[in-house]
Amino acid sequence: MRGKYNTEQREEVLSCLVAAGGKHLTAADVCRALKQDGSSISTATVYRQLDRLVAEGAVIRFTPEGERSACFQLVDREHCHREHCYHLKCEECGALIHLNCNELSETEKHLLDGHGFAVDPGRTVLYGICRDCRQKGAR
Amino acid sequence: MRGKYNTEQREEVLSCLVAAGGKHLTAADVCRALKQDGSSISTATVYRQLDRLVAEGAVIRFTPEGERSACFQLVDREHCHREHCYHLKCEECGALIHLNCNELSETEKHLLDGHGFAVDPGRTVLYGICRDCRQKGAR
């Protein structure tokens, strides 16, 4: 089973994402950053830890349009109550918006009752254009 | 320079996307569909034509989170807004469920009106557990 042990490699991958602040990193970015810090972790392990962090909901994964590799970004837990926290990712400016909204809980309920599908909010990312970018772009 | 000649291969790739209606296709889907129609175009050419169509703006390209391959979808210029087709991805069995549901359109509207966020349905994937897997796993 995954996510049982707390290894040094795990800590390093995690702290790498923490150091990145609100920004996202690719797996390659993480490897590069780690190498620069003197620690060299195998690529496979970086991927495995990232997967694990995503599964735990500590990190979200997404692939920006046009990019070939996946991006990983730390979820800010302060602005994110466990239960119904969704993430909105602006395709324009890249902002990651944390959203806690009853309406979405309703939708969640509907998908479960009406479609038998149990949504996993922590792992779901809604793509679109945020308010700021819509105003700027006059859309 | 690109997009000068109107070849048979170009027509076939295009008509394949037209035939798909509002739905998106991967490059592999296109190849498969063409092969089924008797015409076999090289993978490279399918990619090149898709690139060309994207460059021309006739087609959009995006990669749904969790998927490894890019999706291509015809831009319907008449019905300017994209079809409200969402995708549900089962984390258990990997099934990708296409969903067209009014409730979600409501949610979309709410996100726009209440939060200023214009969701991009084609790009968004909701993660969770599907009905079958929930029943099997007694979750």
Add this chain to the structure above:
DNA sequence: CTAGTTGCAAAGAGTTTGCATGGCG
């Protein structure tokens, strides 16, 4: 001790590219 983890290298999947040939305009 025992089961989860790691590193390595090799395998995979998807996509791109080099080059000679073919075909649109």
Add this chain to the structure above:
DNA sequence: CGCCATGCAAACTCTTTGCAACTAG
């Protein structure tokens, strides 16, 4: 005819996997 497009296969990039050795709890 001049170029652009095609096909093929090899190259490439990103990610996953098999397996033996290692290690946290």
